[in-house]
Amino acid sequence: MASADSPGTPLTRLPGIGPRLAERLGRLGLRRVEDLPFHLPLRYEDRTRVRRVGELEPGLGALVEGTVTASEVVSGRRRRLVCRLSDGTGSLELVFFHFYANQARQLARGTRLRVFGEARPGPVTLQMVHPDWEAVSEDADPPAGGFVPVYPATEGINQPSLRRAISAALAWSGSVTEWLPAQLLVDLGLPTLTAALQRVHAPSADTDVEALLAGDDPAIQRLAYEELLAHRLSLLRLRAEQRSLAPAPILQEGKTLTRDLLTSLGFALTGAQQRVDGEVSADMGERRPMLRLVQGDVGSGKTVIAALAALRAIGSGWQAAVMAPTELLAEQHLRSFRAWLEPLGLTVGWLSGRSTAAQRRPTLEGLQAGDIPLVVGTHALFQERVVFRGLGLVVVDEQHRFGVHQRLALRNKGAGGVQPHQLVMTATPIPRTLAMTAYADLDVSVIDELPPGRTPVTTVAMPDTRRQEVVDRIRHACAAGRQAYWVCTLVEESDVLEAEAAEATASRLAEQLPELRIGLVHGRLAATAKEAVMRRFEAGEVDLLVATTVIEVGVNVPNASLMIIENPERLGLAQLHQLRGRVGRGETRSSCVLLYHGPLGETARARLGILRESNDGFRIARRDLEIRGPGEVLGTRQTGALTYRIADLLRDGHLLERVQASAPGLLNDHPEAVTALIRRWVGEGERYAQV
Structure with missing residues (x-):
């Protein structure tokens, strides 16, 4: 029987596989004998x-x-x-x-x-x-002959070679070791690993191969279950290791600060905000480090929850750090936290990758001395030179833009033998099936209620042949004292090209709407220039803001009631929903115009249709998951972490409840099996980088 700690058997140990064939198999991700049995057929040839x-x-x-x-x-x-x-x-x-x-x-x-x-x-x-x-x-x-499998291949490998290699691997002792307890398989009604692989690679003449290919056959379900289980185990083990490294500080003070903030807000928290704030507060009162994800739809009030958590840390004598993935979002947080905390007598620091050494020095000194209780910044907070006197809380916004290992890097910023509590936020609603797999190392809280007074946004889709009508609509809205956004998108992800497109659009609109004050924001602008334009827009000194997708999150201008998104067919549903969330923040009825370039394909038409029908971010996220897959929904930095070989979150979502239920028992009672399953399905990196 193979050991769970075994690194695997080289392919060249199998008969008929020399260095050249092994190298070619490696292009398919097949580097060990143990990998071959899990290389599944694309289709079957009917030789019955x-x-x-x-x-x-x-x-x-x-x-x-x-x-x-x-x-x-x-x-x-x-x-x-x-x-x-x-x-x-x-x-x-x-x-x-x-x-x-x-x-x-x-x-x-x-x-x-x-x-x-x-x-x-x-x-x-x-x-x-x-x-x-x-x-x-x-x-x-x-x-x-029965049904003969046809496998994904690459140049230099033919089907007979693949069949011989996989057949030899199936016969190799230890390559298909069963790591799941027999009773668990009985309880779940799933076949053994050997039986499942035999059925997949050598189906008998009476096998329903369509069910195999569709993933509905018990053999595929058995493999999908094990893969989902391995990914969950990897994150649960990460969670356990994180919490075992060092205790967290108990942050139960700050009641006066939180009361003063709530009094100054001028509005009461929603029931959902109060519930989530209670969950966060309870976590921060424990020695066990908080690892909590707070997700909520656009405008649900996550930033207030983060501010209350920060005040509890500060009131308990510790520091807090708020990290955002983009300059613009970090700047929005900086304005919010300064507006809320400075009246309470608290200094809010700022750290950005674009800050000069002279600008950084006072903040770095203040953090190390403890004079700055809270700092807002971008990835610059990761830098070694950033030293805290006593970091008790880390708030990470839009977690999916960073990746797990970057979030974990901040744990090393703790001092005095403790690690900070971690509060992760996202305004991208995540379908439950995706949250259960992507964030198994986190407790999840959902703010599922919008503040009163928020008006639903009316969404329409129009071809760009009607561009002049849209321009006239902007003219009328601004004449009525409202403000508007015009968002430019490009196929290529390039700050240079997007900046050029935005600049050209702004120039064209200035010619068509000479009576309006038009501002421009894109990723190539210096932080100070962006900040100046945004401040003028918030102050009502800019009527129309032309921007790239940098305004996707964090921008809050209640007087803006019209959003134009050019070429929306180029964006995912979740991103479109985020952009649309920049309007509808006041009491005035707001609209979003999706100005598409026709003709639309069937998928693009369906996507825009969903946006017209719904303002529910969670419903939109579920459809986004169906259309684009988990990696794209969570963002490119997480794609690799959510690439499954066999499992499909849409098809196999019903397995997740069983995966969730059985994972803790395996962790506690079968540690050797856990190691082997993670190695088989996730790989040596365990889906995250140790830092």
Whole structure:
């Protein structure tokens, strides 16, 4: 039996696999003998029954039987062996570009053959190029080939080589070790690993291969369950390791500060905010480090929850850090926290990658001395030179833009033998199935209620041939004292190109709307320039803000009631919903115009339709998951972490409850199995980088 700590068996240990084939298999991600059994077929060739030649259709693989009526070696640009096969219902050409003299003799006229291949149109009749074949007698037994798997391949590897390698791996001792307890499989009604792999790689003639390919067969469900379980175990083990490294400070003070903030807000927290704030407060009162994700729809009030948590840390004599993925979002947080905390007598520091050394120095000194109780910043907070006197709380906004390992880097900023509590926030609603897999190392709180007075945004889709109507609509809205956004998008993710597009759009709109004050914001602007434009827009000194998607999150201008998104077909649903969330923040009825470039494909039309129908971020996120997949929904930095070999979150979401229920028992009672399962499905990195 293989050891859970075994690094794996080199492919070259299998018969027939030398260094060259092993290198080619490595391109498919197959680097160990243990990897081969989990390389599943794309489809199956049906060799269970003989078809008539006259019934063949181009593009279909089929098994046929007949007699060779002609056979000759044809010269030309490529020398080839051409045979004509007939069965009385029609004839078929068999073409071999690579053949031996002995093969030509075996395929002589009068030989009866059983042939499998894909029929293709030929000059005269259908052809099969390099089909599998065998000589048979007139009274040969019915075919016993069953369903033959066809695997994902790469250059230099043919199907017979892959089949032989996988077959050898299945027979190799330890390559398919069963790590799940037998009773668990019985309770779940799932087959053993050996039975599942046998069914997948060598289905019998009575197998429903369509169910296998669709993932509905118990064999595929067995493999998907194990893969989902391994990913969950990796994050739960990460969570346990995190909490075992060092205790966190108990942060129960700050009641006066939190009361003063709530009094100054001028509005009461929603029931959902109060519930989530209670969950956060309870976590911060424990020695066990808080690892909590707070998610909520656009405008649900997550920043207030973060501010209350920060005040509890500060009131308990510790520091807090708020980290955001972009300069613009970090700047928005800076303004919010300064507006709320400075009246309470608290200093809020700022750290950005674009800050000069002279600008950074006072903040760095203040953090180290403890004079700055709270700092807001971007990834610059990761830097080694950033030293806190006593960091008790880390708030990470839009976690999916960073990745797990970057969030964990801040744990090292703790001092005095403690690690800070971690509060992670996202305004991207995450479907439950995705949250259960992507954030298994975090407790999840959901703010599922919007503050009173928020008006639903009316969304319409219009072709860009009606651009002038949209321009007129902006003119009327601004004439009525309102403000508007015009968002430019590009296919290429390039700050330079996006900046050029935004600048060209702003110039064109300035010509069409000379009476309006137009501002411009894009990723190439200096932070001070962006800040100046945003402040003017918030103050009502800019009527129309032309921007790239940098305004996706964090911008709050209640007087803005009209959003134009150009080329929305180029963005995902969640991002469109975030952009739309910049309007509808006041009491005035707001609108969002999706100005698309036609004709739209079926998928793009469906996406824009969902936005028109719903303002519910969670419903939109579920549809986004269905359309784009988990990696794209969470963002490119997390894509690799959520690439499953077999499991499909949409198809296999029903397995997650069982995965969630069985994972703790395995962690506690079968640590060796946990290590082996993580190595099998997640790899050496365990889906995160140790830092």
